[in-house]
Amino acid sequence: xxxxxxxxxxxxxxxxxxxxxxxxxxxxxxxxxxxxxxxxxxxxxxxxxxxxxxxxxxxxxxxxxxxxxxxxxxxxxxxxxxxxxxxxxxxxxxxxxxxxxxxxxxxxxxxxxxxxxxxxxxxxxxxxxxxxxxxxxxxxxxxxxxxxxxxxxxxxxxxxxxxxxxxxxxxxxxxxxxxxxxxxxxxxxxxxxxxxxxxxxxxxxxxx
Amino acid sequence: xxxxxxxxxxxxxxxxxxxxxxxxxxxxxxxxxxxxxxxxxxxxxxxxxxxxxxxxxxxxxxxxxxxxxxxxxxxxxxxxxxxxxxxxxxxxxxxxxxxxxxxxxxxxxxxxxxxxxxxxxxxxxxxxxxxxxxxxxxxxxxxxxxxxxxxxxxxxxxxxxxxxxxxxxxxxxxxxxxxxxxxxxxxxxxxxxxxxxxxxxxxxxxxx
Numbered sequence: 001x002x003x004x005x006x007x008x009x010x011x012x013x014x015x016x017x018x019x020x021x022x023x024x025x026x027x028x029x030x031x032x033x034x035x036x037x038x039x040x041x042x043x044x045x046x047x048x049x050x051x052x053x054x055x056x057x058x059x060x061x062x063x064x065x066x067x068x069x070x071x072x073x074x075x076x077x078x079x080x081x082x083x084x085x086x087x088x089x090x091x092x093x094x095x096x097x098x099x100x101x102x103x104x105x106x107x108x109x110x111x112x113x114x115x116x117x118x119x120x121x122x123x124x125x126x127x128x129x130x131x132x133x134x135x136x137x138x139x140x141x142x143x144x145x146x147x148x149x150x151x152x153x154x155x156x157x158x159x160x161x162x163x164x165x166x167x168x169x170x171x172x173x174x175x176x177x178x179x180x181x182x183x184x185x186x187x188x189x190x191x192x193x194x195x196x197x198x199x200x201x202x203x204x205x206x207x208x
Numbered sequence: 209x210x211x212x213x214x215x216x217x218x219x220x221x222x223x224x225x226x227x228x229x230x231x232x233x234x235x236x237x238x239x240x241x242x243x244x245x246x247x248x249x250x251x252x253x254x255x256x257x258x259x260x261x262x263x264x265x266x267x268x269x270x271x272x273x274x275x276x277x278x279x280x281x282x283x284x285x286x287x288x289x290x291x292x293x294x295x296x297x298x299x300x301x302x303x304x305x306x307x308x309x310x311x312x313x314x315x316x317x318x319x320x321x322x323x324x325x326x327x328x329x330x331x332x333x334x335x336x337x338x339x340x341x342x343x344x345x346x347x348x349x350x351x352x353x354x355x356x357x358x359x360x361x362x363x364x365x366x367x368x369x370x371x372x373x374x375x376x377x378x379x380x381x382x383x384x385x386x387x388x389x390x391x392x393x394x395x396x397x398x399x400x401x402x403x404x405x406x407x408x409x410x411x412x413x414x415x416x
Contacts, residue, residue, distance in 0.1 A: 078287040085334050
């Protein structure tokens, strides 16, 4: 599939582009700046310029699936949490609908399905993610929502725990998150589903 | 009507409570702290303690209508924009549904129906208000959304411009906003409607 990766230049996004290449997909990395292009060109991945705060229509032509992996990151204010994490995601969902891209995989965050229970400092972020996830659920697309635990830069293990709900707020490597998301793209049983994701024993390649 | 005023201790909220009293309604001022109670008791208005970031169920018993006039204000971060302006409003809508309070008037903001066109510094705020307004529209309540222009502390004139859309981003006094909102509570033609509101020539008491 030709897969638009929104937030491709992020830490998880870069892994997603690599995993898409490895598994025979055709990633299209949406990046904000031209100086982010060579990184992807060097690995033979297509790029498209797009900024979630502006028009992104140009990114949606000839696309089979969208992976939303953008985030405003820890170094910006909560205004960007609204504009990127919430509204950027909602805009991407609306554009997928508009351009007839049926398949949409959302990188969410653990506890985004129950933000009111989160600690104060992270609660606004989880509400923003929650609104984006809820918007996707009601959009009429073939969606999958993935809510990973605390992200690490550890090397991927190829094994995870992927369940509708896990009780412990565990960790997981960004590489395993990316591999799981790419796997879920082509798993019919993952459509219209939301999952928590932490490290574990289940082989990603066996996810059905 | 017995009207719950959420954000009663704000500048517009205080006017709303007064106007409700003047027009024969029975306001219930939701306030966060006990030291905000005497201000309302002195004018014979009921109060209920409630914080939008916590449980607010206790405020919804025996209520006929809700006016949402809360805002996180200019002195807090955008995290509070999410938690109060957006999520507080959404929570109030959900509680109105849960407790069978059919009538809901939302104090929104001009341009909350088109946040993408707003200047950068205010855009995140308008997106938050937009999401709250959209949530209300789809909640199945008898709603009215009021989007005033720039708020002033001028004395009320009793006259406004209330239209689905006004082209200029005008001003309006908080007192006239409050009087208009209270008027709209009992105007059947205002149900399922959204309005821009600026100063003007239309007598508030003639709004039908």
